[in-house]
Amino acid sequence: SDSYSLLILPGDGIGPEVMAEVRKVIDWFQSSRGMRFDVSEDLVGGAAYDVHGKPITDETMAKAQSVDAVLLGAVGGPAYDNLDFSVKPERALLRLRKEMDLFANLRPAQCFDALADFSSLKREIVAGLDILIVRELTSGVYFGEPRGIHSDGNNPDNEGGRVGINTQRYTSGEIRRVARAAFELAKKRKNRVCSMEKANVMESGVLWREEVQWVHDNEYPEVELTHMYADNGAMQLVRRPSQFDVIVTDNLFGDILSDAAAMLTGSLGMLPSASLGLPMANGRPKAMYEPVHGSAPDIAGQGKANPIACILSFAMALRYSYNEGAAADELEAAVERVLAEGARTADLMGPEGGTPIGTAEMGDRIVAAL
Amino acid sequence: SDSYSLLILPGDGIGPEVMAEVRKVIDWFQSSRGMRFDVSEDLVGGAAYDVHGKPITDETMAKAQSVDAVLLGAVGGPAYDNLDFSVKPERALLRLRKEMDLFANLRPAQCFDALADFSSLKREIVAGLDILIVRELTSGVYFGEPRGIHSDGNNPDNEGGRVGINTQRYTSGEIRRVARAAFELAKKRKNRVCSMEKANVMESGVLWREEVQWVHDNEYPEVELTHMYADNGAMQLVRRPSQFDVIVTDNLFGDILSDAAAMLTGSLGMLPSASLGLPMANGRPKAMYEPVHGSAPDIAGQGKANPIACILSFAMALRYSYNEGAAADELEAAVERVLAEGARTADLMGPEGGTPIGTAEMGDRIVAAL
Ligand SMILES: CC(C)[C@H](C(=O)O)[C@@H](O)C(=O)O
Ligand SMILES: CC(C)[C@H](C(=O)O)[C@@H](O)C(=O)O
Numbered sequence: 001s002d003s004y005s006l007l008i009l010p011g012d013g014i015g016p017e018v019m020a021e022v023r024k025v026i027d028w029f030q031s032s033r034g035m036r037f038d039v040s041e042d043l044v045g046g047a048a049y050d051v052h053g054k055p056i057t058d059e060t061m062a063k064a065q066s067v068d069a070v071l072l073g074a075v076g077g078p079a080y081d082n083l084d085f086s087v088k089p090e091r092a093l094l095r096l097r098k099e100m101d102l103f104a105n106l107r108p109a110q111c112f113d114a115l116a117d118f119s120s121l122k123r124e125i126v127a128g129l130d131i132l133i134v135r136e137l138t139s140g141v142y143f144g145e146p147r148g149i150h151s152d153g154n155n156p157d158n159e160g161g162r163v164g165i166n167t168q169r170y171t172s173g174e175i176r177r178v179a180r181a182a183f184e185l186a187k188k189r190k191n192r193v194c195s196m197e198k199a200n201v202m203e204s205g206v207l208w209r210e211e212v213q214w215v216h217d218n219e220y221p222e223v224e225l226t227h228m229y230a231d232n233g234a235m236q237l238v239r240r241p242s243q244f245d246v247i248v249t250d251n252l253f254g255d256i257l258s259d260a261a262a263m264l265t266g267s268l269g270m271l272p273s274a275s276l277g278l279p280m281a282n283g284r285p286k287a288m289y290e291p292v293h294g295s296a297p298d299i300a301g302q303g304k305a306n307p308i309a310c311i312l313s314f315a316m317a318l319r320y321s322y323n324e325g326a327a328a329d330e331l332e333a334a335v336e337r338v339l340a341e342g343a344r345t346a347d348l349m350g351p352e353g354g355t356p357i358g359t360a361e362m363g364d365r366i367v368a369a370l
Numbered sequence: 371s372d373s374y375s376l377l378i379l380p381g382d383g384i385g386p387e388v389m390a391e392v393r394k395v396i397d398w399f400q401s402s403r404g405m406r407f408d409v410s411e412d413l414v415g416g417a418a419y420d421v422h423g424k425p426i427t428d429e430t431m432a433k434a435q436s437v438d439a440v441l442l443g444a445v446g447g448p449a450y451d452n453l454d455f456s457v458k459p460e461r462a463l464l465r466l467r468k469e470m471d472l473f474a475n476l477r478p479a480q481c482f483d484a485l486a487d488f489s490s491l492k493r494e495i496v497a498g499l500d501i502l503i504v505r506e507l508t509s510g511v512y513f514g515e516p517r518g519i520h521s522d523g524n525n526p527d528n529e530g531g532r533v534g535i536n537t538q539r540y541t542s543g544e545i546r547r548v549a550r551a552a553f554e555l556a557k558k559r560k561n562r563v564c565s566m567e568k569a570n571v572m573e574s575g576v577l578w579r580e581e582v583q584w585v586h587d588n589e590y591p592e593v594e595l596t597h598m599y600a601d602n603g604a605m606q607l608v609r610r611p612s613q614f615d616v617i618v619t620d621n622l623f624g625d626i627l628s629d630a631a632a633m634l635t636g637s638l639g640m641l642p643s644a645s646l647g648l649p650m651a652n653g654r655p656k657a658m659y660e661p662v663h664g665s666a667p668d669i670a671g672q673g674k675a676n677p678i679a680c681i682l683s684f685a686m687a688l689r690y691s692y693n694e695g696a697a698a699d700e701l702e703a704a705v706e707r708v709l710a711e712g713a714r715t716a717d718l719m720g721p722e723g724g725t726p727i728g729t730a731e732m733g734d735r736i737v738a739a740l
Contacts, residue, residue: 090570120495120609141511141538142571149573152541160542160584164577167537168511171522172530198625200460202511203518207534214530234630235638238608239490255568256626260604268605 003036004322005067009044009060012080012089013295014305014359015073021307021363022071022314028367029318029327040067045075045089045295055092064096068280069321070288071314072096074295097137100286102275103174104181105137105254106316107292109241109261112270114339117350119266126241131261132189133247134182135254136174137275140204142251144169168204170250175211181276182248183220192224192245196233196253208250230257237261262292269293269306269347272313274320287321289313299346303358306345308335311366334369338362373406374692375437379414379430382450382459383665384675384729385443391677391733392441392684398737399688399697410437415445415459415665425462434466438650439691440658441684442466444665467507470656472645473544474551475507475624476686477662479611479631482640484709487720489636496611501631502559503617504552505624506544507645510574512621514539538574540620545581551646552618553590562594562615566603566623578620600627607631632662639663639676639717642683644690657691659683669716673728676715678705681736704739708732 006026010016029035042048042060049055055075064070075089083089096102111119111129119126144167152158179195186193195212197205209227216225228236230253236243237257241264249257262271271293277286291309299305312335319328343365346356357365376396380386399405412418412430419425425445434440445459453459466472481489481499489496514537522528549565556563565582567575579597586595598606600623606613607627611634619627632641641663647656661679669675682705689698713735716726727735 085573085576088570094571120492121490122492125490144535147573149577155541158541158543159546160581162542162577162581164540164572164574165514165537166572166574167535170534171525171528172532173528176529198622200458201464202534202536203455204534204536206455207519207532211530211532231625231629234604234626235633238630238633252568252622253626255571255601256604256623259601260608260630263605263608 003038005038005069006040006317007063007067007070008039008041009070009072010041010047011045011073011075011295012047012077013074013297013300015075015295017300017303017305017359018291018307018310019071019073021359021366022310024363024367025311025314025331028370032370033327035324035327044072044092046077046080048092049080049083049087049089054087055089056095061095061099064288065100065286068282068284068287069317070096071310071317072288072290073310074291074293076295077297077300094142096288097275098143100288101138101277102286102288103136103138104178104276105135106185106274106276107133107135107258107262108271109133109258109265110267110271111265112267112336112339115267115270115348117266118348119264121264121266126264126266129241129265131241131244131247132185133249133254133258133261134178134185135258136178136250137254139170139174140251141166141168168202168252170204170207172207172211175208176215179212179215179248180219182246183215183223186223186246190245191222194226194228194233194244194247196228196230196247196249196257198230199227200229212248233257234260237264269345270308270312272309272316274313274316276320284321287317289317303360304346304356305359306347307359307363311335311363330370334366337369338365373408375408375439376410376687377433377437377440378409378411379440379442380411380417381415381443381445381665382417382447383444383667383670385445385665387670387673387675387729388661388677388680389441389443391729391736392680394733394737395681395684395701398740402740403697405694405697414442414462416447416450418462419450419453419457419459424457425459426465431465431469434658435470435656438652438654438657439687440466441680441687442658442660443680444661444663446665447667447670464512466658467645468513470658471508471647472656472658473506473508474548474646475505476555476644476646477503477505477628477632478641479503479628479635480637480641481635482637482706482709485637485640485718487636488718489634491634491636496634496636499611499635501611501614501617502555503619503624503628503631504548504555505628506548506620507624509540509544510621511536511538538572538622540574540577542577542581545578546585549582549585549618550589552616553585553593556593556616560615561592564596564598564603564614564617566598566600566617566619566627568600569597570599582618603627604630607634639715640678640682642679642686644683644686646690654691657687659687673730674716674726675729676717677729677733681705681733700740704736707739708735
């Protein structure tokens, strides 16, 4: 069989710790399922800045472009908080997304039954929740020009004398391609897409709505499509999240709404993400996978972090990059089994207490459950 | 004593119904407290479009500019959904905000104890919640130029051939004045301000953070100030909303985050808002008050709507425009008393059922409780 290339970028904080557990999972799939992974590893974020003075090097970028999939842990931490905008650890993420053209960011918000009580929402509202947010990831106000902070001359009406500018810019083509990704995903789920924007206020939102509707009418008339203003979307996510199947939205709204949706589930340490681009010569999409949680500097180095989000991110790689859907299912089932048995890292301890297990033991138990 | 001028703009849907109840409250304060209100009324939104072909006329704008306070019901409805962007009912709101320069939008998110079970959040997380979101309302991506939808020529890389653009633009002066409003309000509350932006991604967010910090350090060092990225803010609002006192944020983030915060309380039909500008010659600020809920076309004309949000918006007018803080307290207490007695409009009926009262009866009971 083919070999699967993978670039691991552990990054900062708990990144390296959770990644070590993914290594165990990879080993298991190699030894027990005969898959062959060609794994390389590199620095990213603050770890790269410490060595190279920048959060990602051109060499690392080139590697990321050439592999089947990138798996990233997390970037950032207090040591880097006062760095200049242009070399902040987060710039590495933005550069990877932009240069690899990873336009479709898939963020499932799933509530694991064994963990429903962790949500701040009532159990009956959140149990069984299974939403997929598809966020446009390479355009919009994150990347639009002009941008920057300028002097406002001696404008007497502007106390402080500065102006900050960013540009929200979308092309019809950018909207159509992420809309297609959302409709394709919906077909494998409950066949419903809700598109969110502020078409009542922003012309870029009007374009968004029209182009999503165009793709629907011309290519996916069989999928149910609704439109919602993003402020109402935020409300409805809190009120009755189970009304949604797939949500498609732009880069900035997606950033906010997917974080809100993730938090609804109460399982932030559990949630993976995939960022997908165009197919490469081998037919596999450009791809990067990362847990939704951050680098969690407060618990870094203590062996306490929950590796499940990163392990589930690898499951998404199995599904979307390596076309190993059955293996992905197997890995996800192993995670659910271990949770159902009561294994809990510290972040998953309720007020009733109990003894948490560490990062390594959680990884071991998942491998054992495979 | 002075007379208080007030322009009532009932608008569309349930707007006129809830406004009729505010009229009763105004009458009570006139007859029982000797206040003198000089009330005029005009069309806005779809109702104005039907008559004048635009959602607000220059005459109405001029009146709004000249009174102590504007009280607006709600705008919009399905009959107007397909109108052109430039004459949509919402444009009236945006025009009022912009031309009156109402830069500080105060949106309290309060959970009424009697209604805590309406929240989708667990009672212990939401009971007693009392947050105040201060949203910048006259700038940012809502108003920045350039904006619009353009042809992308024959760009072969842009399927569809169009580009949608909006501009996020903030001046230091715009940020400072809304920051001051937030710090002043915090001093009368728990003395804490959390400022939210995306300074890790947007230069306008970097400017926002720096200017809020500048106002703090130079003018309000005694108020506790923290900064949070807006995506994390959305998460934290869902996770543990009681960590916040005053939140200050920009126009677009404020739109989304304040709607999420409003929904947390489970009392959307209960929440008022105030939009304040600079002081006029008489020392009173330019001001507009409106309920957070919309025009609710599904129940319009049925006498079912909850008038409390609009009545509490009038309470905010008493406090911020007419400097009648004691009267505002009195009115708010009357609302709480009526709720504690069990009076419920249809939107406040739980699964346990009961007999809802109508819009007019709720208004009557509040007046009776005064
Ligand atoms: C770290 C930051 C640049 C990033 C974003 O804003 O996209 C993060 O919030 C995310 O959602 O991946
Ligand atoms: C109706 C719409 C233009 C408005 C906004 O986006 O500001 C509304 O959502 C609000 O929050 O008042």
